[in-house]
Amino acid sequence: MTALLDVYGLHASYGPTRVLHGLSFSVSDRGVTTLLGGNGAGKTTTLRAICGMVARTGEITFAGQTITRSSTEHIARLGVAHVPDGRGTFTRLTVEENLELGAITRRDRNDVVDDLERVFGYFPVLQKRRGQQAGTLSGGEQQMLAIGRALMLRPRLMLLDEPSFGLAPRLVHELFDILTTLNKREGVSLLLVEQNAALALELADHAYLLETGRIVFSGAAREIREDEKIRRSYLGY
């Protein structure tokens, strides 16, 4: 399998503070990669750096194109959908408008209507609330909306920042089933940041372990899952 996203020597900083120190990793086409690490390790920053939301240097290629100097909106238009931490829904707009915004750059307007139905299929609760202001949804519902909105882009790659955050356990499993379907059936590649390492490792084919802005371990997800020592010392389960 060839890499869809290739990151090489990525540095990122907030103002004068360096946060990432030369990360290299990749997400294969139709693959699932997970980034693991403790609080403040730099997982969120990594996703932001890929989308050009923080100052960065290094080499990032997506589908063969260098995007290190591209703007956030350009990267989104290439088919990278970012579900940021804290969800990033448009709280004052309605659920339906949020979903429409997910597809705002698409030209194939007829398919957009179908995709809206598809998202409602995945998350029936969104259909019930389609006219409601997004800010008035519950936390879990907003999470679903954020993922639904990302799907509306028909992305080739989804960046998911703790998608299970704030969801009830039953919903977490449902969500991961949906992510699996997306990946297996629709061929969407995923770059997944999760606190729930066990779940993430089940879905992922590759995993990278981050500590204070550096990759301290990488390998096939299966290896990590089965490596008692790493699980104990880094993932705490």
Next chain:
Amino acid sequence: MPAPSEEMMEAIAEPAVPEVSAPRLVGHRSVIFATLAIALVLPFLVQSFLTFQLTLVLVYAIAIIGLNLLTGFNGQFSLGHSAFYALGAYVAAMLMDKVNFPYAATLPVAGIACFVFGFLFGLPALRLEGVYLALATFALAVATPQILKLSPLEYWTGGVQGIVISKPDAPYGLPLTQDQWLYFFTLLVTVIMTLLAHNLVASRTGRAMMAIRDNPTAARSMGINIALYKSLTFGVSALYTGVAGALGAIVVQFVAPDSFTFFLSITLLVGLVVGGVGWIPGAFFGGAFVLFVPNFAESISKGLSGAVYGVMIILLIFMLPTGAAGLVRAVTQRLRGQNIR
């Protein structure tokens, strides 16, 4: 005239406000001394009209310090400071015109009147934030010339004509012209007011003001009485601007409603931005800018002077988005970097 004392100068030399990222160059003792020395000899070297203009720069600087205390240090916006300036000017003019008050004694009265008015205005204005506060203060600015023109008040205010007052002579037979004397008098007031502002900002009260600016919620949880501090800041800010107004009235010997329109507020605001929001010495840069640059623009092109002025404001913001404060900060860092090497 009592010269600024040794202590006073030392106190100015204290670094201003450690908490704000204030440039320290101007806090440097030698810079203070040099500036004051130049300020003291200047009126003997330049023509009297320039002395008069420099006096007005100081007057504007005091008013801008007042605005800075409110906006830069407490985070409240005001488009209404022309009203406080006008109140100070009219209090001084009326006291001198109607009850023969000595000019120097009008300053504290004008200051207190403006403090009370500002404090009372601040109380309801507290509920307003951002644009809404801007609108309320804006209303005040717009109302001021209209109220000053009101026919029932004409006996005191002189209506549209305003009030003419006479220029004071230098006391004790000092060998100074009227313009020179007024300059030194204003300089003394300016030094005192600047000092007090420095001390206020560095005090616990000042820290509370800034805490409210930076994070009202956290400030409240720290037990700071936000309502009280905001109103007090409004009062103090008005006091400064009112004293400036009184001085301005004495210096130009004339008050009239149309000198105190909304555009005066705008002028003060431009001076504040040009000098640097949240940096007290910036007021002197700002005062000089709003006094001299329009004249300079006029000298470039009579017909397009407004356009030249506008272009200069915009270019200045492009080059120095944070005003003179940013420039001084950069220069200071340069110098410091060289010292280390």
Next chain:
Amino acid sequence: MELLLQQILAGLATGTIYACIALAIVMTYQAIGHLNFAQGEMAMFSTFIAWQLTQWGAPYWVAFFVTVAVSFAGGVLIELIVLRPIQHAPVLSHVAVFIGLLAILNSLAGFLWDFNVKPFPTPFGTAPLFANGFIDAHQAGMIAVTLFLLAFLYVFFRFTRVGLAMRAAAHDPVSARLVGIRVGWMTALGWGMAAAIGAIAGMMIAPVVFLEPNMMLGVLLYGFAGAVLGGLTSPAGAVIGGLIVGVIENLAGTFIPVIGGELKLTIALAIIVVVLVMKPQGLLGRPVLHRV
């Protein structure tokens, strides 16, 4: 009673002027989150362009639409040239730049077209609309144009993709970028639209207040008041706010003895401040998130 009704109608007629300019103010506020102090001067300058075109012999409606187009382009250019470079500067730096812009436009208009008052044509005529003479054809036309603009904006923001993208960019620029919206262009578009609306407002107002470089100063004050009263985030609120300001101004002038006439503006503003103290979000506004 007759007098009251007459004054309310007259107030609505002047209020329409304020509503027009308030609409432009709200547009800019939506696009950039600032009050644009140069809005009035931009409208004035546009109106002079229209006047110049009619002087050159252009028919009214040709001049009208050319002016709207030129103003739109001018608004976009101002955003790109003057505001884009300082987009990360503090709020007060923006205010200073607006003031600079105001000075430039005012002085340039005086230089190009001098400060003499000029009559400006109206396409609607000035005949009284009804026999009782409460409201004339121009005022009625102005109300119609304002309502049309409002309807246009409503449809634009509610039902078009660009309108939706603009709202998203204004509410949450970061998330808007993540869905691929070119936020910078949306801001420029907002400026263009605000300038175009301002131009229409100027051309509607000019026949009433006459054309000269300072024609907008007073109107802008009332426009601000109307926009803020309406809540700054809602075009409909801006129009309602503008109308209310017009009515209050007229009633204060007529019914408050002695000082009423001299303090019309002051009283109107004072009432608005009182309203705001009781209802800090404005009549139809949403909470403002600490922006000026």
